[in-house]
Amino acid sequence: MKTLVWVEHDNAAVKDATLSTVTAAAKLGEVHLIVAGAGCAAVADEAAKIAGVAKVHLADDAAYEHGLAENVAPLIVELMGDHDAFLAPATTTGKNIAPRVAALLDVMQVSDILSVEGEKTFTRPIYAGNAIATVESTDAKLVITVRGTAFEKADAESGSASVEAVSGKGDAGLSSFVGQEIATSERPELTSAKVIVSGGRALKDADTFEATILPLADKLGAAVGASRAAVDAGYVPNDYQVGQTGKIVAPEVYIAVGISGAIQHLAGMKDSKTIIAINKDEDAPIFQVADIGLVADLYDAVPELTGKL
Amino acid sequence: MKALVPVKRVIDYNVKPRVKADGSGVDLSNVKMSMNPFDEIAVEEAIRLKEAGKIDEIVAVSIGPAKAQETLRTALAMGADSAVLVETDEAVEPLAVAKILKAVAAEVEPGLIILGKQAIDDDANQTGQMLAALMDLPQGTFASKVEVEGDHVSVTREVDGGLETVKLSLPAIVTTDLRLNEPRYASLPNIMKAKKKPLETKAPADYGVDIAPRLKTLTVAEPPVRQAGVKVADVDELVAKLKAMGVA
Numbered sequence: 001m002k003t004l005v006w007v008e009h010d011n012a013a014v015k016d017a018t019l020s021t022v023t024a025a026a027k028l029g030e031v032h033l034i035v036a037g038a039g040c041a042a043v044a045d046e047a048a049k050i051a052g053v054a055k056v057h058l059a060d061d062a063a064y065e066h067g068l069a070e071n072v073a074p075l076i077v078e079l080m081g082d083h084d085a086f087l088a089p090a091t092t093t094g095k096n097i098a099p100r101v102a103a104l105l106d107v108m109q110v111s112d113i114l115s116v117e118g119e120k121t122f123t124r125p126i127y128a129g130n131a132i133a134t135v136e137s138t139d140a141k142l143v144i145t146v147r148g149t150a151f152e153k154a155d156a157e158s159g160s161a162s163v164e165a166v167s168g169k170g171d172a173g174l175s176s177f178v179g180q181e182i183a184t185s186e187r188p189e190l191t192s193a194k195v196i197v198s199g200g201r202a203l204k205d206a207d208t209f210e211a212t213i214l215p216l217a218d219k220l221g222a223a224v225g226a227s228r229a230a231v232d233a234g235y236v237p238n239d240y241q242v243g244q245t246g247k248i249v250a251p252e253v254y255i256a257v258g259i260s261g262a263i264q265h266l267a268g269m270k271d272s273k274t275i276i277a278i279n280k281d282e283d284a285p286i287f288q289v290a291d292i293g294l295v296a297d298l299y300d301a302v303p304e305l306t307g308k309l
Numbered sequence: 310m311k312a313l314v315p316v317k318r319v320i321d322y323n324v325k326p327r328v329k330a331d332g333s334g335v336d337l338s339n340v341k342m343s344m345n346p347f348d349e350i351a352v353e354e355a356i357r358l359k360e361a362g363k364i365d366e367i368v369a370v371s372i373g374p375a376k377a378q379e380t381l382r383t384a385l386a387m388g389a390d391s392a393v394l395v396e397t398d399e400a401v402e403p404l405a406v407a408k409i410l411k412a413v414a415a416e417v418e419p420g421l422i423i424l425g426k427q428a429i430d431d432d433a434n435q436t437g438q439m440l441a442a443l444m445d446l447p448q449g450t451f452a453s454k455v456e457v458e459g460d461h462v463s464v465t466r467e468v469d470g471g472l473e474t475v476k477l478s479l480p481a482i483v484t485t486d487l488r489l490n491e492p493r494y495a496s497l498p499n500i501m502k503a504k505k506k507p508l509e510t511k512a513p514a515d516y517g518v519d520i521a522p523r524l525k526t527l528t529v530a531e532p533p534v535r536q537a538g539v540k541v542a543d544v545d546e547l548v549a550k551l552k553a554m555g556v557a
Contacts, residue, residue: 066473068475069438069441069448069450070441070447070448073442091469092450092451092466092467092468092469093468093469095434095438095450096438096448096450096451097438098438099403099434099435099436099437099438099439099442100438100439100441100442100448101442102404102435102439102442103404103407103438103439103440103442103443104442106404107404107523108402108403108404108522108523108524109403109404109433109435110524111432111433111434111435112432112434121527125432125532126335126430126431126432126529127320127326127335127429127430127432128326128429128432129532130325130326130328130335130532131326131328131335131529131530131531131532132529132530132531132532133526133528133529133530134526134527134528134529134530135524135525135526135527136524136525136527137523137524137525138523138524138525139523173478174445174446174447174477174478175447175448175449175475175476175477175478176475176476177473177474177475177476178463178474178475178476179473179474180468180470180471180472180473180474181471181472181473182470182471183470183471191469195556219557220556220557228487231488232487232488237471238453238467238488239467239468239469239470239471244429244432245426245427245486245487247469252554252556253551253554253556263325264322270532270535274554275535275538276547276550276551287538287540289535289538290538291535291536291538291539292538292539292540292541292547292550293538293539293540293541294540294541294543294544294547295540296543296544301544304544305544305547305548308544308545308548309548309551309557
């Protein structure tokens with residue numbers, strides 16, 4: 001089977017989510033990559049070094065700069081004439097593009113796979129991760145999005161694939177990019193961090209969140225996450241949100257501070273290796289999944305913890 | 310211009326789903342069902358656009374069992390003008406749903422189709438994008454802000470690093486994210502009035518759409534159960550555990 005993997009990048013560097021997707025693709029067969037963007041030759045060169053990649057298709061055109069699905073999907077559909085499967089990371093970009101590709105190919109997409117069980121058989125979470133379905137595709141071609149935290153990252157240095165330029169139809173004339181507001185953070189990226197400190201509604205306000213959670217995160221070199229309640233209340237921007245509707249994370253250590261543990265939040269973090277919960281309510285559902293629990297007022301416990309580390 | 314708003318009847322988001330012992334699926338008998346939360350946001354957004362004079366009429370549509378009528382009545386009670394139920398007892402996959410919606414849209418001729426970004430049962434996050442592909446329309450997925458201006462719509466999208474704004478020519482497809490709005494509750498008088506609003510019932514065959522599943526579900530299993538944890542007495546003990554794990 002020949003697979004085509006969507007390379008997630010910012011026109012400068014390959015993003016980590018791509019590496020896990022390559023690992024999943026390699027279980028199916030020969031791995032080709034598609035780098036679509038504007039002025040992204042350097043990204044293609046970087047992508048060519050990913051272990052296990054046979055070929056990189058480079059589509060360099062102003063129409064692909066921002067990964068607009070209307071422009072990118074036809075390009076991928078064209079390449080799919082020569083490939084059997086399209087895999088994209090289950091990031092917002094992958095989730096935006098892949099179903100458009102699938103419908104154009106008249107196939108059902110398999111979303112957010114956790115494992116490859118056979119040539120056409122995969123596992124995926126349903127009901128906010130409360131059940132795991134094993135599904136088999138009966139379509140001629142496969143379109144798949146891959147949950148990054150479920151697959152090891154492919155080695156980014158040891159490959160030597162060839163880069164081949166491809167051109168698509170360019171701008172479909174349906175949509176245009178206006179602008180973006182990217183939240184800046186010097187902390188590790190949430191989805192790839194080894195340690196995450198997350199705060200919930202109990203943090204009261206943005207200032208308290210900052211004063212309580214950030215020092216602990218910095219001490220541990222951790223990324224900062226949040227529950228939906230904390231995001232909705234405006235304590236932190238929405239891209240901090242961990243859960244069914246936010247980011248799915250699986251760090252080595254997840255520290256949940258003042259988070260009750262609603263199923264929508266658990267859906268985003270319950271595959272973490274070790275879960276630590278600090279909550280003053282000893283009946284909070286978070287303690288049912290926590291490996292280590294501390295029943296305490298976070299306003300006493302977190303500063304004390306930060307101080308003793 | 311008209312808005313078409315597809316809504317799905319799903320297990321209530323507060324219910325913890327239980328996997329059937331024979332691994333055939335999730336037990337939905339005697340479980341509270343509700344409108345998919347993202348679809349409530351879609352209905353609300355359509356109503357707000359109508360209140361702002363950008364939309365003249367809202368048609369809600371649902372594909373599912375006869376009981377999906379209740380979900381449509383909820384949409385009507387919130388403020389939708391009419392509803393279409395495409396009735397089937399089969400589970401319909403996003404691709405087939407998109408094909409049916411395309412056919413419904415051909416009759417309604419909406420300027421805007423607003424869907425939830427994903428249903429909380431299958432968590433697929435596909436239908437809106439697939440519909441956009443089949444209709445060759447632009448898509449504004451994961452919307453946190455929607456502004457209709459003349460012949461186009463500006464959609465601010467929630468993307469991984471933050472927010473992104475795109476401009477789409479109308480007609481267009483928008484899928485809603487959680488922060489787009491706070492859906493209103495249907496008042497009792499509006500619930501009563503909704504009973505008199507038109508609700509048309511159709512079947513997938515009326516639209517000539519084959520709903521045979523493309524994905525075969527082999528088994529549905531419980532996720533791996535986490536081992537019971539320990540509670541520590543104080544911060545010192547927690548620090549010791551963190552140090553033992555090599556984190557601190």
